[in-house]
Amino acid sequence: MLKNDEWIKEKASQGMISPFESQQIRRLENDLPVISYGLSSFGYDIRLSPNEFRIFRHIPGTIVDPKNFNPANLEPTELCTDETGSYFILPAHSYGLGVALEKLDIPDNVTVICIGKSTYARCGLIANITPAEAGWRGYLTLEISNSSSADCKIYANEGIVQLVFLEGDPCSVSYEKRKGKYQEQPDRVTLARI
Ligand SMILES: Nc1ccn([C@H]2C[C@H](O)[C@@H](COP(=O)(O)OP(=O)(O)OP(=O)(O)O)O2)c(=O)n1
Numbered sequence: 001m002l003k004n005d006e007w008i009k010e011k012a013s014q015g016m017i018s019p020f021e022s023q024q025i026r027r028l029e030n031d032l033p034v035i036s037y038g039l040s041s042f043g044y045d046i047r048l049s050p051n052e053f054r055i056f057r058h059i060p061g062t063i064v065d066p067k068n069f070n071p072a073n074l075e076p077t078e079l080c081t082d083e084t085g086s087y088f089i090l091p092a093h094s095y096g097l098g099v100a101l102e103k104l105d106i107p108d109n110v111t112v113i114c115i116g117k118s119t120y121a122r123c124g125l126i127a128n129i130t131p132a133e134a135g136w137r138g139y140l141t142l143e144i145s146n147s148s149s150a151d152c153k154i155y156a157n158e159g160i161v162q163l164v165f166l167e168g169d170p171c172s173v174s175y176e177k178r179k180g181k182y183q184e185q186p187d188r189v190t191l192a193r194i
Helices: 005-013
Strands: 024-027 033-040 043-055 087-090 094-100 103-105 110-116 125-127 130-132 141-146 152-155 159-167
Touching (some): 005 033, 005 043, 005 159, 043 152, 087 094, 110 125, 141 159
Antiparallel strands (some): 024 033, 033 043, 043 094, 110 130, 110 159, 125 141
């Protein structure tokens, strides 16, 4: 079943989402507006970490191979950000990888689905829809494409994707039990592994 705000709050107090905001934040203390983050009715909007954002680049003669990922196909973070680290620029028709600011610890009977936020969707950004599995822990790597013909700003420390939580019967083999390869992801972009 899809879980509500009360359930999310309760699980967050047990460590499911950290740091956690128990309400939707739309403005900072200085009254500046932000792309919203925090608890919503049936989900939780996580923030984009300022730590790292990597953008794919085409190098003639190379191919991105999920079984043998070559980091040379990514621009260094410095080329994607401003000097204050408060935002990243995702150029038109390009694809980038960021990392979540919050650490997650998913219960063994829950699957999480990451979906895009409407404000960014209206600017041409598509968040790749991906699951975070039962028993997984770490910082999500976030996969964003800019499908528009204009470059787009993506704000660090502000909302980036919404998580929805689906609870089921307990599974017999969790991500932890099967020793999944992306367990305990650090707060940096984690590239495709085999
Ligand atoms: N936006 C997302 C979504 C999920 N994850 C993490 C949490 C998931 O539980 C885990 C998924 O890992 P898998 O090992 O299941 O990934 P694949 O199914 O793609 O693995 P494989 O290449 O073995 O098919 O990645 C992430 O970092 N960022």
